[in-house]
Amino acid sequence: MVTKTKDINGLNEQQWQELQQMLEAKRQELIKSIAIMRSRDKEFNPDDNLEELDQAAINQLQAVQLRVLDKEAKLLREVDRTLAKFDTKEYGLCEGTEETIGYPRLKVRPWARYSIEYAEEKERLEKQTSTRLPGR
Numbered sequence: 001m002v003t004k005t006k007d008i009n010g011l012n013e014q015q016w017q018e019l020q021q022m023l024e025a026k027r028q029e030l031i032k033s034i035a036i037m038r039s040r041d042k043e044f045n046p047d048d049n050l051e052e053l054d055q056a057a058i059n060q061l062q063a064v065q066l067r068v069l070d071k072e073a074k075l076l077r078e079v080d081r082t083l084a085k086f087d088t089k090e091y092g093l094c095e096g097t098e099e100t101i102g103y104p105r106l107k108v109r110p111w112a113r114y115s116i117e118y119a120e121e122k123e124r125l126e127k128q129t130s131t132r133l134p135g136r
Contacts (some may be wrong), residue, residue, distance in 0.1 A: 009092030010100030019091070019110045023083050026110070030076040037069045075111070082111040094118050 008016050085091040094101050096118040105112050114122065 008089060011092050011103055011106070015103050016042065016091070017129045019106050020086050022081070022110045023079055027079045027083065030072050030079065034069060034072055034076065037065055037072075040065065051124075082113075089126075096122065 006013070011019070082091065092101055092106060093099070094115040095113045097114060097115065101112055101115045105116055112119075
C-alpha cells in the first residue's frame with residue numbers, strides 16, 4: 001500500500017523540510033560570518049601610527065569588507081523573510097504570479113522569490129525601461 005504525502009506549493013514534505021533546513025543553516029552561516037567581519041573591523045585602531053601605505057591598504061580592506069558585510073546583511077534579511085513564509089505556507093510560491101517556483105530552482109537558491117520565467121520577464125522589462133531613461 002502506497003500512501004501519498006500531501007504536497008505544499010508543489011513540494012513534498014521531505015523537500016519542504018530539506019529547504020527549510022538549508023535556509024536555517026544559511027542563516028546561521030551568515031550570522032557567524034557577519035559577527036566575524038564586525039569583530040575584525042574593531043581590530044584596526046585609527047589612532048595607531050601607521051605608515052601612509054599601510055593605512056591606505058587598511059582603508060581599502062575595510063571598504064571591501066564593508067561591501068561584503070552589506071551584501072551578507074541583505075542576504076540575511078532575505079533569508080529571514082523567506083523563513084517566515086514557512087509559517088504562512090507561502091514558501092515555494094512566486095511573488096509575481098503566485099504559481100509554484102519549483103524544487104530545482106529552490107534547491108539551488110532556496111530564498112528565490114520568483115519563478116525563473118517571471119524573473120526573466122521582470123529583468124527583461126527592467127532592461128527595456130532602463131534603456132528608455134534619458135541620459136543613458
